[in-house]
Amino acid sequence: MKLKTLIAISAYIVIATTTATSQTQVSRVLSHAPTKTLVERLGYPADTKLLIVHADDLGMAHSINRASIKGLETGLVSSASIMIPCSWLPEIAAYARSHPDADLGLHLTLTSEWGLYRWGPVLGKEQVPSLLDRDGYLYLTETEAAAHIDPKEAEAEIRAQIARARALGIQPTHLDSHMGTLYQNQALFETLFRVAHDNKLLIRVSKEWFATAPFLPSLMGPDDVAVNTIISIEPSVTADGWSKFYGDAIKNLQPGITEMIVHLAYDDEEMKGVTSAHPNWGSEWRQRDFQFVTSEAFRKLLKDNNVKLVTWREVGKLMKKAGQ
Amino acid sequence: MKLKTLIAISAYIVIATTTATSQTQVSRVLSHAPTKTLVERLGYPADTKLLIVHADDLGMAHSINRASIKGLETGLVSSASIMIPCSWLPEIAAYARSHPDADLGLHLTLTSEWGLYRWGPVLGKEQVPSLLDRDGYLYLTETEAAAHIDPKEAEAEIRAQIARARALGIQPTHLDSHMGTLYQNQALFETLFRVAHDNKLLIRVSKEWFATAPFLPSLMGPDDVAVNTIISIEPSVTADGWSKFYGDAIKNLQPGITEMIVHLAYDDEEMKGVTSAHPNWGSEWRQRDFQFVTSEAFRKLLKDNNVKLVTWREVGKLMKKAGQ
DSSP, X not given: OOHHHHHGGGGGSOOOOOOHHHHXXXXXXXXXXXXXXXXXXXXXXTTOEEEEEEXXXXXXXXXXXXXXXXXXXXXXXXXXXXOTTXXXXXHHHXXXXXXXXXXXXXXXXXXXXXXXXXXXXXXXXXXXXXXXXXXXXXXXXXXXXXXXXXXXXXXXXXXHHHHHHHHTTOOOSEEEEGGGGGGSSXXXXXXXXXXXXXXXXXXXXXXXXXXXXXXXXXXXXXXXXXXXXXEEOOXXXXXXXXXHHHHHHHXXXXXXXXXXXXXXXXXXXXXXXXXXXXXXSXXXXXXXXXXXXXXXXXXXXXXXXXXXXXXXXXHHHHTTXXXX | OOHHHHHGGGGGSOOOOOOHHHHHHHHHHHTOSSSSOHHHHTTSOTTOEEEEEEEEEETSOXXXXXXXXXXXXXXXXXXXXXXXXXXXXHHHHHHHHHOTTSOEEEEEOOBOOOSSSOOOOSSOTTTOGGGBOTTSSBBSSHHHHHHHOOHHHHHHHHHHHHHHHHHTTOOOSEEXXXXXXXXXXXXXXXXXXXXXXXXXXXXXXXXXXXXXXXXHHHHOOTTOOOBXXXXXXXXXXXXXXXXXXXXXXXXXXXXXXXXXXXXXXXXSHHHHHHTTTOSSSOHHHHHHHHHHHTSHHHHHHHHHTTEEEOOHHHHHHHTTOSOO
């Protein structure tokens, strides 16, 4: 999920005046427990800095699966999410079945962003025509997708993605949205929350988004959770800026839960091919992310700054969600 | 396409007594032109040994696309065919659009044989339920597929594959069947011929098959062509047996048209991953095929044995087929 997308949400959201009702909702969500904070309810002192290190895009490519599994197995990546329509899904589903404790959610997918390597929906194209571009694939960008998608078809498709995941033995611990497509407007956000609530699953939501999506707190139920902030390195960061970006981000963490989104892959022929028509989010950039978050330097950075890794499963268990 | 599959066709074919009618058909097909042989009509002396060197499985993986394109560009691979349901199709469709003279057909796909990397049909799953296994993908093997497929649904799916290819700018010169699924029984053969005739396309057919599929000549029209024989190296051939296998095969070629099916890929991480759950047709085996058919040794072998490479396009043009 792209930070730029998150920040740009406002462009697609119907800006509403913050009402008394949504203010109340914000207060209710932000201070869910009257006496204890979420961090305390998770068993930590209130000033603890909790971090979900989350790998996106599993199932999309073999290179991503290999790097992300290695990331999870270092213990430095705490969570990840899976793209159900992609052809490498069976590999990651097999991993999920053999590692039932791995914290795996669904990276709900309504876009297919690479020029030479693409996928369609889980549902038949006749059932969800508004999700498809003229070549019969999911749209290349989240903005094109949001401009064309009928929310009813998006809802049918994401319900089908969840059903398919469960049929393959994946018990998702949370949901998020590939390229933020489901965060592009209020109707899609509502769709996402309705499906998440019906399935008793947490959604990746950040309190940072409330300013540009003022309706958001009103969609959240008492058992939903918003993280304080989301950290995601930009494609524009050059190789020598990597340590500084993550170093600064970790040193500046605040008490509460933060999510750090990483995109792990190897700079191999497959990944070069996947990302060849795409200047950003490329294979070299993904390998640098992999190298950093699996490094002893990252382990030391977390330790020196007294950061504790946490999973969506732990949070979901507390909130009595499914998949635990 | 597997030679083993071709040889094993008889197991799935309703063996019929060769009738006078089919004998007549055989004669008509085998000696189509009363005065000139097919080889002569293509502009060669009657005793010329013509060879179509054909790469299968394009579109299935980036590794296969890279190796097969390199094979085509050496001039030692004369023809290839594309799998439409696979995610790397856009890469090979882009190549087809920018190389309109490349001899590219469709490797009609009704199976998805790798354990960890899979695909479904082009049509919606609701339209072709008999094509799907319990995980919602095309069947793993050609025998399972043939046992479950409703030929009407197979027909709808292969028509959709042809339409999709054309919509993406591929002008196919011929058709064949991935893993020989459409060669598994008479009903599927009939489906294939009906679709090929409606689309004015040649089909890969070998005269060798007539013994075990006696109905086959009766399905062929006056503008269809059967090659003399098909050469395809078995997965059981070890690395040191490669040159001998192809050396013997080329030295033993007979006048007329022979097709040599090759499976080109690199032994890279992607292809190791694709073929990991599959002992045969693996990435090392495919790289050996690539190395041999793009070698100067192969070029010399063809020259020394006076073998001329030919394409499906040349044959199709003669037979007034489409895509020329």
